Structures are given as structure tokens and as C-alpha cells.
Amino acid sequence: MLDAHRLAVLAEVAHAGSIAAAAKRLAFTPSAVSQQLAKLERDVGARLLGRHARGVTLTPVGEALLAHAEAIVGELRTAERTVRALLEEEPAQLTVGTFASAGMTLVPAALADFRRDHPGVALRLLDLEPPDGYGLVRARDLDLLITHRYPGAPLPDPRGLDRTLLRSERFRLILPKGHAKARVRRLTLAALAAEDWISGSPGVPNRACLEQLAGAAGVRLRVAYETRDYQVIVALVEAGLGVAFVPESVLERVSPARVDVRDAADARPAREIFLVHHRRPGRLVTEMVARLNRPQ
Structure with a gap:
């Protein structure tokens, strides 16, 4: 054995x-x-x-x-x-893993609400970029994982775990404020082929998604600035350095006066956000899942 x-x-x-x-x-x-x-x-x-x-x-x-x-x-x-x-030797605890943009938009209110109802529970938050985290849930290093999948990307094997769709989040195209292309009535990726793009490095999910969209549209896009951090992407667009796709939730914290937001007629990407936990999650995990499922 x-x-x-x-x-x-x-x-x-x-x-x-x-x-x-x-x-x-x-x-x-x-x-x-x-x-x-x-x-x-x-x-x-x-x-x-x-x-x-x-x-x-x-x-x-x-x-x-x-x-x-x-x-x-x-x-x-x-x-x-x-x-x-049972022996009261260890306080109850809840460990949540999440990717960066969900940690900024989805998680804070749910954690704060949970803290108000359970002040004695030790809370811990880990920053994990998908597809990482599934093994940590299996080993009980994590109680709950918030993860995502971009279009065309495979999903990890959920063996031994429950994985449920939390929401589907679309991406919007952002351009520097006053950009000439923002006034184009039917904006396409082909119309933006000469622009500098801002996205992750090769292999990062948002870059793979962008390359897939460009391939489907039959165009080649030039990524001039590489970062996976959406706050950095927004800042670079604001500075007039390029254009980008960002999740709609990120734009909730961006002033409309700072960027122009559009949709590309030939590219409407969206990512799926999932909750992953053990098949016997326990009361605290169930309560946190309920809070995350509440309308924002």
C-alpha cells in the first residue's frame, strides 16, 4: 500500500x-x-x-x-x-482562490457580507490565474475556487469536484478617448488591423482569445504591449498607446470620460466564470457560493 x-x-x-x-x-x-x-x-x-x-x-x-x-x-x-x-482546538476557516479581475469586482462584496455574518471565521484569499487551482481544491488547500475559461480554451478535468457556471461575461473593445475609429459606425477587427494592440503574452488566455478572433476575421493584429493585468491595459489605452478588449466588469470602475467603449461587429468575445469546490463542500462554502450567485 x-x-x-x-x-x-x-x-x-x-x-x-x-x-x-x-x-x-x-x-x-x-x-x-x-x-x-x-x-x-x-x-x-x-x-x-x-x-x-x-x-x-x-x-x-x-x-x-x-x-x-x-x-x-x-x-x-x-x-x-x-x-x-469538534474539540474547539481550531477556529473555522474559509480559503478562496480567485483570478485578479474577479478579485477586484466579484469577491470583495461577497467576502465583506460573509464577514459580517461570520466574524469568527478565519478568511483567506489566494490570487490564482486559471487554469491553476483545481488540485488545491482536491487537496483541501482551497475551499472554493473562482476560475474562468476564454473562448476555445479547454477546461481542466474536474474529477472529484463540482464545477458550476457562475456567469458569462462579455468583453468590450476600448480605444483612447477621441480615437478616430471610435466614430466608425460599423467597427471591425479589419478596421483596427493597423492599430497597436494591448494584450497578454503568447499563451496567456486573453492573448489566445485575441488571436483566435483575429484568425476568424481573417486579419493579423499587432500586439505592441504585453500585460495580463487589465488595470494596466486600461491605463495604457487611456494614455493613447493602443486598443484592447477588456471584461465588462472591469469597465464598471472606469470613467466613460477616460476611454471610448465599443463593440466590434465581427468579434463579440465572452468568457465563462466558474465556481469549483469539493463535492461535499460544507456549510461555509455553500454560504459563500450563495453570496457570489446574488445579482451584482
Whole structure:
């Protein structure tokens, strides 16, 4: 039978991205972590990790074992918290993971409302860019994950978890205030092909979405400024440096006097926002989900 402690070490290394980072979180030495992994590999009879200069990557066997390790660690943590709560040795806690723009728009009011009703619950918020976070929910490092999917992007395997659609959020085209193209009656991506665009770096979801839209429209767009931070994108557009697509919720905090907001006739992107939690979420998670589902 595989050792649960060694499986927990594997999960920690996978989440931390390196043996050194996992050792720090576990309060072990790196050599002790390496020894536990070596013993687990002997138990399994296969290599689980590939080591490289920037950390580690899981082998296919390691990836398959990780999902089970996360589930086992999650069950052990749930059992431990249940006992400690019954013995009043540990206060109730709720850990939420979210991506940046949801952390700015969707989460604050829900957390504040939750805090008013549950002042004794320890709240924790983690900044996680999708698709990260699913494994943390399985291992019970996270109680609730707020994540998204852009058009055309695959969804991670939700094995052992519940994933529900919270909302679909459309994107709007923003241009510097007074931009000549903002007055065009039927604005298309082709009409903006000569503009400097602002988006994430290659592989970042908003960049992949933009490239997909451009391909569908049969045009090539030039991304001159790369950032995944929508607040930075808005600031660069305000400064007259380019044009961009941003989620509609981000524009709730942007003055109409600062940018021109339009829709492209040939591109109406939207992203799906999901809530992910364990199949037995518990009362606190259920209450937070209810708050997030309330109309904004």
C-alpha cells in the first residue's frame, strides 16, 4: 500500500513547482523531501518527476498519481479539521482562490457580507490565474475556487469536484478617448488591423482569445504591449498607446470620460466564470457560493 505521507509530499511538490519551495512550505530540508519522493518512486516502480533548472515537472505516471494524492490529502485534512473543530482546538476557516479581475469586482462584496455574518471565521484569499487551482481544491488547500475559461480554451478535468457556471461575461473593445475609429459606425477587427494592440503574452488566455478572433476575421493584429493585468491595459489605452478588449466588469470602475467603449461587429468575445469546490463542500462554502450567485 502506498504511504499517505509520501503522497502528501508529492502533492506539495507539484503545487509548489520545485522541491526547494515544497521543502520550505513543509518545514523540511530539500534532501528530506527528495528522499520521500525517491521512496515513493520505489513503491510505485516508476519515475514520478523530471527535474530541470526551474523546478520539476510530473511524468505521465506522476500526473496520474497526483490526482489520487490530492484526493487522499484532501480527505485527511477534512477529517483533521472536523475533529479539531469538534474539540474547539481550531477556529473555522474559509480559503478562496480567485483570478485578479474577479478579485477586484466579484469577491470583495461577497467576502465583506460573509464577514459580517461570520466574524469568527478565519478568511483567506489566494490570487490564482486559471487554469491553476483545481488540485488545491482536491487537496483541501482551497475551499472554493473562482476560475474562468476564454473562448476555445479547454477546461481542466474536474474529477472529484463540482464545477458550476457562475456567469458569462462579455468583453468590450476600448480605444483612447477621441480615437478616430471610435466614430466608425460599423467597427471591425479589419478596421483596427493597423492599430497597436494591448494584450497578454503568447499563451496567456486573453492573448489566445485575441488571436483566435483575429484568425476568424481573417486579419493579423499587432500586439505592441504585453500585460495580463487589465488595470494596466486600461491605463495604457487611456494614455493613447493602443486598443484592447477588456471584461465588462472591469469597465464598471472606469470613467466613460477616460476611454471610448465599443463593440466590434465581427468579434463579440465572452468568457465563462466558474465556481469549483469539493463535492461535499460544507456549510461555509455553500454560504459563500450563495453570496457570489446574488445579482451584482
